[in-house]
Amino acid sequence: MLKDDLHKLITSLSASERRNFRSYCKQQSGSGLYASLFEIYISASAVNAEVESLFESKHPSISFDNTATYLFKVLTDMLTMSRIQQDKWFSQVFSVMKA
Numbered sequence: 001m002l003k004d005d006l007h008k009l010i011t012s013l014s015a016s017e018r019r020n021f022r023s024y025c026k027q028q029s030g031s032g033l034y035a036s037l038f039e040i041y042i043s044a045s046a047v048n049a050e051v052e053s054l055f056e057s058k059h060p061s062i063s064f065d066n067t068a069t070y071l072f073k074v075l076t077d078m079l080t081m082s083r084i085q086q087d088k089w090f091s092q093v094f095s096v097m098k099a
Contacts, residue, residue: 002065003052006072010041017079018042024078033062034071 013021025035040054052064059067084091 002072003068006068006075007041007051009072009075010038013075017082020082021075021078024074033059033067034074037064037067037071038075 021038025032036058037055040051044051044054055064055067080094084094
């Protein structure tokens with residue numbers, strides 16, 4: 001189920017959201033495997049099974065499921081923070097939800 005949700009989320013991103021995510025990835029230290037998975041989703045107009053096999057061929061010792069879960073978390077956090085910065089009302093509602 002997460003793979004389908006991740007695919008829908010990535011394909012529904014606007015060009016500016018994709019650009020923001022790429023710049024966010026460049027700022028982060030580490031191996032950036034989630035960024036690699038993101039680029040595979042963007043470049044491949046393939047179904048999830050093909051994306052998974054492409055990722056596993058590039059990174060054979062890395063878990064696709066763990067990387068996909070982390071990518072989903074990072075994307076949703078980035079989109080939420082972006083929305084908080086743009087919309088004062090959403091910022092207030094989000095603060096109440098976190099409390």
